[in-house]
Amino acid sequence: MAHIVVLGAGLGGVPMALEARKELRKEDRITVVSDSATFHFTPSNPWVAVDWRKPEQIKVELAPMFKKKGIDFVHAAATKVVPEDNAIELDNGERLTYDYLVIATGPQLAFDEIEGLGPHGGFTESICHVDHAVDSNESWQKFVENPGPIVVGAVQGASCFGPAYEFAMILETDLRKRKIRDKVPMTFVTSEPYVGHLGLDGVGDTKGLLESEMRNRHIKWITSARVTKVEDGVMHVEEVAEDGSVKKTHELPFGYSMMLPAFRGIDAVRDVEGLVNPRGFILVDEHQRNPNWKNIFGIGVCVAIPPVENYAVPVGVPKTGFMIESMVVATARNLRADLDGKPADNLATWNAVCLADFGDGGVAFVAMPQIPPRNVNWSADGGWVHMAKVAFESYFVGKIRRGVGEPFYEKAVFDMLGIHKVKEKA
Structure with missing residues (x-):
């Protein structure tokens, strides 16, 4: 034994x-x-x-x-x-x-690596843990009573960018449902060199899809961003050039902010x-x-x-x-x-697969393998992504409740894309 x-x-x-x-x-x-x-x-x-x-x-x-x-x-x-x-x-x-x-x-x-970051004595929210999300909701309910600017994104060293995009879009969708979107300027701040990089040098046309989504939703963005400090209601950000020099500094006011930390x-x-x-x-x-x-x-x-x-x-x-x-x-x-x-x-x-839900739509991508060059480099958007994410949540939580551990992604993804022959080579 x-x-x-x-x-x-x-x-x-x-x-x-x-x-x-x-x-x-x-x-x-x-x-x-x-x-x-x-x-x-x-x-x-x-x-x-x-x-x-x-x-x-x-x-x-x-x-x-x-x-x-x-x-x-x-x-x-x-x-x-x-x-x-x-x-x-x-x-x-x-x-x-x-x-x-x-x-x-x-x-x-690693919230402590940036002064003022995070929910534990800092000034930004987190969705990395369910308890953090509960606290974030309490702050959100107060925010919508007195709306103001929002800053969402991922700090330097972060490696999980999909949820940052998701949360920015979900907040925007919720604001529209509440009919107060016009009262809330939004800025997306990310360490990525471009929108849709995702830590993977992009997948398919994630750059185009996510830039288009943010334009349509009137969300401004800052890339190659280094957050230097967060104060109550103000985020200090350096926009960094390719050579490492600081090409612009930003002081971003916010009434609500969620920034994914480094791990x-x-x-x-x-x-x-x-x-x-x-x-x-x-x-x-x-x-x-x-x-x-x-x-x-x-x-x-x-x-x-x-x-x-x-x-x-x-x-x-x-x-x-x-x-x-x-x-x-x-x-x-x-x-x-x-x-x-x-x-x-x-x-x-x-391989990498993501369903990024935006509340009323979303973006999905498949990267096989996740690091380029790839055998499969696919992305798409549409309302079906939101429905797929809801269905997957129900499936996954249900199988954990039952104590079932069967693999899911490989069969579902290959069946969806019809790439069984690629599977053998990936």
């Missing part, structure tokens, strides 16, 4: 545990460790922030679901991963040992030599395995992926649902292969 510990219970950790239960031997023990008692569907946070969803609609209690699947659950935060002892130290005083560890923690949100690894892993890069992200090889600790795997947002290019303002690379699902499947199969004494040589595809 082997003991497999999954650290984290989000979009990567929960499917990882369920897939491992399906792939591994009956006698193998699986334990999930999380600082949260509930799973929440992060892609729905923008809806929670404008009261289009209630938190309980996108949450799942983990302990009873895992129990039905024969998976142990420990509700505690990890304080230190100790690879040389095959152990994790927890904030409840316990020390959990493992034979294999899968790190799926997601990121730590970094969690404290429990950040200083473990050989496990992480300087930002604390998990180092993995093409099989999701740490090159220095062969019984440790990494999946999801917590893994280290180099940027597409080096820009004057740092731009990270996103890890979308398709990619995370691919990492999960490859890791589960590699665990089983290793247990059976076979080569653990399953590969994740690292």
Whole structure:
């Protein structure tokens, strides 16, 4: 019998545990460790922030679901991963040992890297966590009673740009529904070198689609932006040229602002030599395995992926649902292969898929692989994207409630695009 510990219970950790239960031997023990008692569907946070969803609609209690699947659950935060002892130290005083560890923690949100950023003592909102989204909604309800300028976007070093575009458009849609859009100037501020870059050097015509969408909605934008400081009601931004010089400074007033932060690894892993890069992200090889600790795997947002290019303002690379699902499947199969004494040589595809909802439409894209050049480089917009996002939310939350971990993205995307032959080459 082997003991497999999954650290984290989000979009990567929960499917990882369920897939491992399906792939591994009956006698193998699986334990999930999380600082949260509930799973929440992060892609729905923008809806929670404008009261289009209630938190309980996108949450799942983990302990009873895992129990039905024969998976142990420990509700505690990890304080230190100790690879040389095959152990994790927890904030409840316990020390959990493992034979294999899968790190799926997601990121730590680096609000503290910019003065005045974020909801914890800062002046901007967040949609990175459901609790943040709940607080954002409280601020939103106050804002619409006394509307003013809005600033939305993603700061330097951010790697998750889709939700920033989503939230800007969702806010704009909500304002129109309330018939107060004319009272609210909006500015989109992003570290991307151009609108629609998305950390991927664009996908299909995301540049054209998103620029057109923002023009139609009268949202101004600033790219290659470096946020230097946020004060109560004012954001200080430097617009940076390609050579790194500051070509323009902006002082942007706001009555409401949401800026996605940069990410970094969690404290429990950040200083473990050989496990992480300087930002604390998990180092993995093409099989999701740490090159220095062969019984440790990494999946999801917590893994280290180099940027597409080096820009004057740092731009990270996103890890979308398709990619995370691919990492999960490859890791589960590699665990089983290793247990059976076979080569653990399953590969994740690292493709990117996104449904960016705008409340009354949206933009979808598929990048295969996510880094150019690509076999598939496709994007499209329309009302169907909003409906697809709603349907996917219902499907995904429902399958987590049932404790079902079957892969979804690959079949759905290939069927939608009719690219089965490309699948074999990607």
